[in-house]
Amino acid sequence: MFENLYNAMMFISYIDVKFLFNGSIVTNPIIEEIDFFQQYVLQQILETSPFDLNSLPNLKESKKKFKNLNEFYSEASEKVNKLLKNSNIIDTSININSTTIQIKECYNENDSYLVYLTCSKLNSFYDETIEIWYRKLGFEQFLNPNTPELMPPIDSSLVQNDGMQALNILRQETGWKKMDHIYIIYNGKQLNVDFILKGEINHMNFRIKKEHVTQLLRCRYTEIMKNYCVLLSSILHICNTVAYDFYYKCLIELFKSFNKSKLMVEGLYKSLITLNKSSIWSVSYSSYSILQKILKWVADIINLLNNNEFSQVYNDDLLDIKKIELVKRLLIVFLKFRDALRIELYSDLGYMKSRCLMKKSFYEMFQLIYDFKSSVSSIEISNFQWPIQVYHKACKFFNTFCENVYKSCYEDLGFKKVDCHNKSLDVKLHKFTVK
Structure with a gap:
């Protein structure tokens, strides 16, 4: 029963109701709650030892099972009561527990009869639920369509098979674990990484799954760009203050690190290009999964590094006029880039809370600087070496x-x-590509 109900709820979740009822608040399917019941039942099915409190060899194990059952019942009751309390479509004043009523009417009968009656009523309840709320509502046909009318639509602008294949490859990789602090906000509901990547991608769920994945990546890549910008600003601030006596050498180290970051930025760029070419990311300017801004930022950084001399700076004991002039020119270019990126990030982050819930804070410049200073012991090194370190x-x-x-x-x-x-x-997207 729970498997059928879970499949029905998952099917409903694949319908992108956010676009069907634009501007309206639509109730989300109760997937997690049914999954809670389903997982418990599956766990009990796997248990093969007898559940008999009167059997002495198994008394300890049986008591443990009974304790687990009580804990499950308490948590299950809490979940159900919460659902009923928050429901605006169920009349909770109506007593619908007919099984309990009939058992109370037979309370004078012997225990074995009550157990038989209860099990019989439960089995009937399971069968009726499957028949009425799964089969007769058509979920069996929707989930296993054999007529063209019930086949899920395929976007003619996408090579959907390629997209499904690519998404099924990506969702099984380990890198997603690094995003467990991010929840996307979709149709008013917070969805974590496990929920987004759960289940194989098929024609039924591809359209909404690709939206979820690209929105998640937008949240993660925005976080990366924000922290990237803060780190660059932190090092620059250290050059201007803590290491002012070694100003140009500090800037040289900053530009060397900035140039090294090209590999990271190229990785983000390649991933975005792959998402679009594989039909996972469809360009839309009105979606929370829009990735154009991220692509612009990373392409701008790569073009900046390709078209300037950041790779030409190196540190040695010689600081001649030629090297200082190069650093000065690069500083003007760097500051212009940093300020423009910071403005664009600030504008984008103003709307981020509507699409992302971040369980981890962004980097904060002065906290980073404090940590860098604190990590270098002034006791073990000279005052001269401290700012360099x-x-x-x-x-x-x-x-x-x-x-x-x-x-x-x-x-x-x-x-x-x-x-x-x-x-x-x-x-x-051609205007955002690397030149």
């Missing part, structure tokens, strides 16, 4: 951040495994 520590932290992002958000998400079959990028 601070900016080295900050740059090392930034380098590690970029390496981890590249691994978790490109390699560990499986983008290298996706075959785009030489498909072209959406023409609307």
Whole structure:
């Protein structure tokens, strides 16, 4: 029964009601609640030992099972009562527990008869529920359609089979575990990574699953860009204050790290291109899963690094006029880029709460600077070396951040495994590509 109800709720969840009832609040299917019951029942089915309180060899095990059953009943009752309390379509004043009423009427009978009556009524309840609320509502036909009228629609603008294949590859990768602090907000409901990636992608759920996945990635990639910008600003602030006596050497280390970040940014760029070419990300300017801004930011960074001399700076004991002039020119370019990115991020983050719930805070510049300074002991090194070690520590932290992002958000998400079959990028994205 619970398996059928769960499948029915999942089918309803695949209908993108947000677009069917634009501007309206639509109740979400009770998937998690039914899954709670289903998982408990499946767990009990796997238990093969007899449940007999009168059998001495199994008394300890049976008591444990009975204790677990009571705990399950308490939690289940709480979930059901919460559902009833929050429901505006069920009249809770009507007593619908006919099984309990009939058992009370037979309370003078012997215990074995009551057990038989209860089990009989429960089995009838299960059968009736499956028949009335699953089969007769047509879910069996919807989930296993054999007529063209019931087949799920396929977007003619997408190569849907390629998209399903790519999404099924990506969802099984380990990198998603790094996003367990992110919940997307979809139709007023908070959806975590496990829910978004649960179940195989097919024609029935592809359209909504790709929206969920791309919205999740938008949240994660925005978080990355925000922290990336804060880290760069933190190192620059250290150069301007803590390491002012070593200003140009500090800037050189900053630009070296900035240039190294190209690998991370290229990973994000490749993942976005793959999402579009594989028909997972469809360009839409009115969706929460819009990724154009992320693509613009990473393409701008790659173009900046490709078209300037950040790779030409290196640190040694010699700071001649030529090197200082190069650093000054790069600083002007860097500041212009940093300020523009910060403004765009600030504008985008103003709307982020409507699509993302972040369980982890963004980096904060002055807290980072405090941590970098605190991590370098002034007792073990000279006052002369302390500021040098601070900016080295900050740059090392930034380098590690970029390496981890590249691994978790490109390699560990499986983008290298996706075959785009030489498909072209959406023409609307050409202006955001690397030159």
